[in-house]
Amino acid sequence: MxxxxxxxxxxxxxxxxxxxxxxxxxxxxxxxxxxxxxxxxxxxxxxxxxxxxxxxxxxxxxxxxxxxxxxxxxxxxxxxFRWRHPWRGLPLPGAVLYELHTGTFTAEGTFEAAAARLPHLAALGVTHVELLPVCPFPGTHGWGYDGVAPWAVHEPYGGPEGLKRFVDAAHGHGLGVVLDVVHNHFGPSGNHLAEFGPYLTDRYRTPWGKAVNLDGPGSDEVRAYLIGSALAFLRDYQADGLRLDAVHTLADSRAEHFLAELSDAVDTLGAHTGRPLFLIAESDLNDPRTTAPRTAHGHGVHAQWNDDFHHALHTLLTGESHGYYADFAHAPCTALAKTVTDAFFHDGRYSSFRGRRHGRPVRPGATAVPAHRFLAYAQTHDQVGNRTRGDRLSALVPPGLLACAAALVLLAPGTPLLFMGEEWGARTPWRYFTDHTEPGPAEAVGRGRRRESAAHGRSQDQVPDPQDPAARESSCLDWSEPERAPHARLLEWYRSLTALRHAHPILAHAPLGQAHLDHQGTAGGAPWVLLRNGPLLVAANLSAGRTAEIPLPSAHSALLAAWSPEETGVGGAGVLRLPPESAAVLRRQAREDG
Structure with a gap:
């Protein structure tokens, strides 16, 4: 050898x-x-x-x-390894993604235990399972973002063999698999890369220490190192796509950005294998170059997370206004409407949170941009886990508003993303936890969490110790919940919404700008929003005690689904009567769709 x-x-x-x-x-x-x-x-x-x-x-x-x-x-x-299920892949357009963390998706915290729950995901109607990082990290339990071996697989989860069996099982259920990978830093424990070569650089700093050397002397090999690991997971483990963590922290001044080189390599591999491979970036830049084609001098990444959609929706549902929510709290309906039509709320406008203008427009002029390039979500591992107590949306709002959030996410113009357990309104928190075996990194993580909490206006005394085993144990899903009230009702609602999305494939291929959000604030009666996306109308009454009378753009609209069907109805004048804290989905009659 x-x-x-x-x-x-x-x-x-x-x-x-x-x-x-x-x-x-x-x-x-x-x-x-x-x-x-x-x-x-x-x-x-x-x-x-x-x-x-x-x-x-x-x-x-x-x-x-x-x-x-x-x-x-x-x-x-x-x-x-002998693959049991031939797999031709699933493209990103039309996808419904489901983000899960292997170590807390089940109490066992292994690929094998997670694979046993794949029938639940297939019945839910998701198309792709997105695993949080699976590369080796210190100890047994952690989020996985402190990995140091980007070609390997965390042994306590099941190692390389276990990951292959999970992917094969997922494909057997018709599900694609997306892996979350980290290229912006290496973890502190077990990191000996500097002894081999210039993998790191002092020219830039990241929130986690030294930056990865993407543009200095020796960076050709460093870039090849990261791209090679990405291709290995797509090739050797037959993953369908990769989620790229925090690409805004990739410091790269070269003429060809690392992301463009990576996307070119992935597209080449996809053409060779005949599978529709894709990349999804997490970016805080609101920069349309991230997903613009390389032929248009973009980076060619196939999609990106859209935190602006999340922030607008979260603020609308909860009324929270601290930290980065402050920019959305003044007019959350207007902010959500902006993200529905233009993807980014901050597209060059002033951000009070940052103290400057932020972002650029996605579609200047008449430029057609596919809406599926932007992920829509109400919850993610970051937005839940970075809260002091790891409280989910289910701990902040009643079930009716969870139903509203589900409808707006799953029938949004972007690609929907769900976070594990949200489909039944899981009551278990999802906290930040680590298992560092060295005292230095463990203490540094604790200090960092306290500083972050203070930056968002929360008491540092309330920050749980990430090293406490209870932080992980309390974050494991309770799989008895989906079978009992009130969780079973919400789960059935999610299933009906995914079915509606798949029944209307036109939603997967529409360009940005074709969907619109009408809304009414509290001054005019019960606050409501009405999403018009292709042939579908998605209505949500956000009031806690007032029935909404929502004028529909079509007098002939068929009711397809309702959170409270007995109390929901369409009047002869084309007005939807929607009870408090509930949602409904309608379809405009074919004669008026054009």
Missing amino acids: LFEVWAPDAARVTLHLFPDTARAMAPSRVHRGWWQAEAPARDGAHYGFSVDGGPVRPDPRSRRQPDGPGGPSAVVDHDT
């Missing part, structure tokens, strides 16, 4: 095969800075490298870390 490692400044590199073999590596005659050695090794063999006589370290491109991020690497032969 050929072992290779990039160590451009090393004078000598040694391959260590455990338990007792050491072999000097030779510089590659083809690739500058690379070292090579042939040695007999099979699947599961443990090994590591030492640079210039230093300690034995894991392979930066390790496919498996059986003893955690700092332990020896292990050989993985991907060809030994």
Whole structure:
């Protein structure tokens, strides 16, 4: 077997095969800075490298870390796995994504236990399961964003074999799989990359420390390192897409941005495999270049999260106005209407939270931009987990408003994203938790959480200890909830909404600007919103005690679904009578659809 490692400044590199073999590596005659050695090794063999006589370290491109991020690497032969379900992939247009964290989706916290719940997701009507990061991180339990081995899979979840079995099982249920990957930093525990080469740089800083070297000397290999790991998950694990964490923290001044190079590589792999592979970026920039095609000098990422939609909807439902919600609290209906039509609320307007103008318009002039490029959601791991107590929307508003949120998300012009458990209004929180094995990182995380809480106007004394095992245990879903009231009713409502979305595929292909949101605030009676998206009308009465009389744009509208069907009806004058804290979906008659 050929072992290779990039160590451009090393004078000598040694391959260590455990338990007792050491072999000097030779510089590659083809690739500058690379070292090579042939040695007999099979699947599961443990090994590591030492640079210039230093300690034995894991392979930066390790496919498996059986003893955690700092332990020896292990050989993985991907060809030994037998896939049971042939898979041609599922494209992003028309998708309904479901974000889950393997370690808390079930009490067991493994891929195997999560796979046993896949029938629930198939019945729910989602199309893709999006896993929070699965690369190795310290300890057993954590969010996964402190990984240091971006080619490997967290062993307590089930390792490489377990992830393949999960993906294969998902495909067997007709579900695609999206993996959340982190390219903006490496975790502090077990991070020995600097001993091999210039993976990090002091030229920039990130919220997590040194930045990844994407544009300095040696950055060609660093970029190839990250792109190679992304392609490996799409190829070797047959994932359908990747969610890219916090791309706004990728510091890159090169003419071709890292994201453009990555999207080009993914598109090339998709063309080679015949599967519709895609990338979804998390970005705080509100920059249309993120998803604009490379031919239009964009980065070519296929979609991005749209926090503006979330913030407007959250503020409308809860009335919260602290932190970044302040920009939306003044007129949440107007803000939500703006995101429905134009994706970004902040498209160059002033942001009081930032103290400056923010963002750019997505569709200047008559430019047609597919609406599916922008994800719509009422909850995510960030928006729940970054709250001091990890309280979900179900802890903030009554079930009727949860039903309103579901209708506006699932029938929005963007691609819907659900967070695990929201479909039944889970009462379990989802908190920030870590399992750092070293005291330094554990203490730093605690300090960071307290500072973040203070920045949002919350008491630092109320911040739970992320290292407390109870933080993770309390965050595990309670799978007895979906079977009992009031959760069962909400779950059935979600199922009906996903079915309606799939029954109207035109929603998946419409451009931005075709959907509109009408609304009425408290001054004119019961506050309500009416989303017009293709042939569908989505009405939501947000009042706690007043029935809404909502004028419909069509006098001939058929009621398709209602949260309170006995009290909901359309009058002869084309007025929808909608009880408090409820939602309804209607379809304009075919003769008026055009």
